[in-house]
Amino acid sequence: MEPARILIVDDEAPIVELICAYLRQDGFAVATASDGLGALEAVERFNPDLVVLDVLLPGLDGLEICRRLHQTRNIGILMVSARAEEVDRLMGLGAGADDYLTKPFSPRELVARVKAILRRLRPTPSGSDVLSFRHLALEIDVERREVRRAGRNVELTPLEFQLLRVLAASPGRVFTREQLLQRVWGDDFYGTDRVVDVHIGLLRRKLEVEPGLPQPIQTVRGVGYRFSA
Incomplete structure (x- = not known):
């Protein structure tokens, strides 16, 4: 290799x-x-x-x-x-x-x-090849690691894609910052949980491809984040 x-x-x-x-x-x-x-x-x-x-x-x-x-x-x-x-x-x-x-x-x-x-x-395996959300005009192709919103391709870094995939795989579930750190960054991450807030912000900006579309990622104050159900 x-x-x-x-x-x-x-x-x-x-x-x-x-x-x-x-x-x-x-x-x-x-x-x-x-x-x-x-x-x-x-x-x-x-x-x-x-x-x-x-x-x-x-x-x-x-x-x-x-x-x-x-x-x-x-x-x-x-x-x-x-x-x-x-x-x-x-x-x-x-x-x-x-x-x-x-x-x-x-x-x-x-x-x-x-x-x-x-x-x-590295790509991580998933049980579903494509996650599709009509109410958000959002499609996530897990196998190809591609994201489309309102028909447009959204370019994400590998870390941003992993963060979106974890949230989108469980719509409506609230994830704490610690849970997202565990699932996306892993046990060997040394930094602060503020990194979650930073990358959520970057991800949200990239997903805003057209005015008027609802925001897929919602903040649950004092707890963390969830994907729109």
């Missing part, structure tokens, strides 16, 4: 060398870039499965790179930064990152998070 390809984007050479050594030791194929434009070029050339992306970079910053990548690719992104405030973490997740790791960090922890993201990117 071909090893997963990891792109490291950071302008601190010692950190890059250390991360590369640990990832290669675990059998990953690794490439590097040291600035924003170089990162975009490396993505086209190397076609990585996951990008370890520093926030503060020469040229384009990590947040803008993250947004651009998610416009055209389904790719895992682990954002790293010296900024440890919650608002910085939420900005990174809001840009589309799968996880956020603050510096300084243990290389072993970074490798563990890379593996966890890659596991979440």
